[in-house]
Amino acid sequence: MRKKPFILLLQIFLFFAISFIGCAHKPLASKQFPADDAPVNQNQQAATVDTDQNPSSPEELDDFEKEFFEEEFEARQIHVADPLSSWNRVMFHFNDKLYFWMLKPLAKGYKAVTPDIFRIGIKNFFNNLMFPIRFANCIFQGKGNAAGYEFTKFGINTTAGFLGFGNPAGLYPELNLPDNEDLGQTFGKYGIGNGFYIVWPVLGPSTLRDSVGLVGDAFLNPVGYVEPIEAELAIKGFDLINRTSFQIGKYEALKEAAVDPYVATRNSYLQYREKQIKQ
Secondary structure (H helix, E strand, O other), rough: OOOHHHHHHHHHHHHHHHHHHHHOOOOOHHHOOHHHHHHHHHHOOOOOOHHOOOOOOOOHHHHHHHHHHHHHHHHHOOOEEEHHHHHHHHHHHHHHHHHHHHHHHHHOOOOOOHHHHHHHHHHHHHHHHHHHHHHHHHHHHHOOHHHHHHHHHHHHHHHOOOOOOOOOHHHHHHHOOOOOOOOOHHHHHHHOOOOEEEEEOOOOEEEEEHHHHHHHOOOOHHHOOOOHHHHHHHHHHHHHHHHHHOOOOOOHHHHHHHHEEHHHEEEHHHHHHHHHHHH
């Protein structure tokens, strides 16, 4: 039987988790933020000073309101340690080139020659296939109703939906859960902090907590048990291309609107994960 590389990764991640995760329960002070965020902190301090003053003219009132809302927005930012910023930026640029030079052209070509009904069916199939991950983590989080809905949805789509290629369960609003559940979210529900930020090649942005969760979820992913490993990678690659065909343009829009795409991607990921955990 093929030995999975996930076991070695899990041991490495758990070692780092024991070493660093205790620091993740407390938010970092502003002076501990990465250098990329330094301008943001300076603006926040300036806004704090100015909002203590009482505006006396319409122009001053507009400035006051602008700075107030900027300060409120910055207060909602999620700051996570980024000690591996050099590695992360290299991996960010690697993934960026991989997307524009390989993944996007493949996804665009695939989309051009593949009927929408086929692409949607493939998307439904892989979503249905990930049922064990969602179901287990609903149980881990004590979401009994959500676990029941996941089980019902899986049963309907696997049978009436022809192994999940169809989505007849989508006709029932109560079965359309707001988000997927994974082990990283489960850790977050139990108060485990992000740890530090890290960018993986191909996999993209993550944190220490989510990386450990990703390894744990791999044991519940049916595709991970496909033999040989070349077939497993081919299946995962096809799923990635199919999913990307529905998302062309989103990353481009984020990158074009950002002063520093690396920081924007990091902040977007952290906010997205925080929203998932709170749901």
